[in-house]
Amino acid sequence: MRRGDDDRAETVDRDHFPDARTPWDDPDRRAEALDWATGRRAAHGLRESGRRQVRLRPWSVLVRFSVAGGRGDRPVWFKAVPPAAAFEAGLASGLADWVPDHVLAPLAVDAERGWCLMRDGGPLFRQVLDEGAGTLADWEDALRSYAVMQRALVPYAEKLTGLGVPSARPLELPGLFDTLLAENEALTSQERAALEALRPRLVEWCAELAAVGVAASLDHADLHDGQLFRPAPGRFTFFDWGGSPRWAGPPPGAGCSPPPALRPHPAAPRPPTGCASCTASRRCDRGTPPVHRAAARSPPPGGGPGYIRSG
Missing domain, CATH: 3.90.1200 (Aminoglycoside 3'-phosphotransferase; Chain: A, domain 2)
Incomplete structure (x- = not known):
């Protein structure tokens, strides 16, 4: 466990890639992503309420935020992907419009940067x-x-x-x-x-x-x-x-x-x-x-x- 830039406790999971460098390892880019996620959560009346869980892989950054103020206070998830997969953010928004019964509707999307904020989808x-x-x-x-x-x-x-x-x-x-x-x-x-x-x-x-x-x-x-x-x-x-x-x-x-x-x-x-x-x-x-x-x-x-x- 470590402390994030805003002194929030966070658990970081690197799985089998302990030496892989991701944007989350860059303090400036991490702060930029956190600011974006914080603002988008606030727009939905959600405030962070517990320890973050960060999953770092060479192909994505995934952050689980414990929140209060939403339906059942279920967590929300921030995802960032590399440029080759940046279409995923815009695709998530499109799918929510076209086939809403089959996908999760994102809370917020930054298609240019490949960022997405999603509600929790329930059990896998x-x-x-x-x-x-x-x-x-x-x-x-x-x-x-x-x-x-x-x-x-x-x-x-x-x-x-x-x-x-x-x-x-x-x-x-x-x-x-x-x-x-x-x-x-x-x-x-x-x-x-x-x-x-x-x-x-x-x-x-x-x-x-x-x-x-x-x-x-x-x-x-x-x-x-x-x-x-x-x-x-x-x-x-x-x-x-x-x-x-x-x-x-x-x-x-x-x-x-x-x-x-x-x-x-x-x-x-x-x-x-x-x-x-x-x-x-x-x-x-x-x-x-x-x-x-x-x-x-x-x-x-x-x-x-x-x-x-x-x-």
């Missing part, structure tokens, strides 16, 4: 599972809710681009693949050659995906039980959109693996062939879609059952 789905209060049906409900949200966002695809959300439609993926390959200096010559040899297959898969005809929408790109709240049975809200690209075609979430707490024992009977989350979303009611068939025919080296998943 992971916490619900840890307490033994969740089932596989809940996970299917979450994916169904996610698919409903994706469909609702289809009319806003171009607005997502305007917010700076990266675009990764199927026909754009070969170009993104080429860029990543060219900029990666850690690959050995053998690894680079192996990836280059896979490019024709990637182009074929992307063309097949594009031909499916599913409209472009938003994908979370890291959807798991720690990235959604379950404030009440049957209700889910999604958050942490910093890794989101736009995507077209059957959603990557269609391959999401259930949380470990919900995975069946290896000896348990296997479910019917098909994708449970696609069934939940009603996207695959005519059988296994082409993209899944293609992936099943040609798994990548080292792949195997269940390798098609987000995260």
Whole structure:
């Protein structure tokens, strides 16, 4: 525990990155962020009332403020992200307007600086599972809710681009693949050659995906039980959109693996062939879609059952 610049007690969690430097380590930038958060809290009648909890990672700064004056005196959260993910703040505001039943509405946003102040979203789905209060049906409900949200966002695809959300439609993926390959200096010559040899297959898969005809929408790109709240049975809200690209075609979430707490024992009977989350979303009611068939025919080296998943 340490004292912040304003003498407020704070606990700092650096996890496995004790040497990582973040803007929070710069006194001037930390004071600027605290001033902003304090002013935005005050605008909502919220005053800080306890110890801060600061979580520092190379990809984000997250601060939990204990507050008084709000609904149930639940905490509020400040988040800052690096420039590459700065679109997340503006995206949070846009999603609150477009799909308010599926996300948290921010208390305040500074889209230019990538700052956001959010209310507490209630228990994580992971916490619900840890307490033994969740089932596989809940996970299917979450994916169904996610698919409903994706469909609702289809009319806003171009607005997502305007917010700076990266675009990764199927026909754009070969170009993104080429860029990543060219900029990666850690690959050995053998690894680079192996990836280059896979490019024709990637182009074929992307063309097949594009031909499916599913409209472009938003994908979370890291959807798991720690990235959604379950404030009440049957209700889910999604958050942490910093890794989101736009995507077209059957959603990557269609391959999401259930949380470990919900995975069946290896000896348990296997479910019917098909994708449970696609069934939940009603996207695959005519059988296994082409993209899944293609992936099943040609798994990548080292792949195997269940390798098609987000995260």
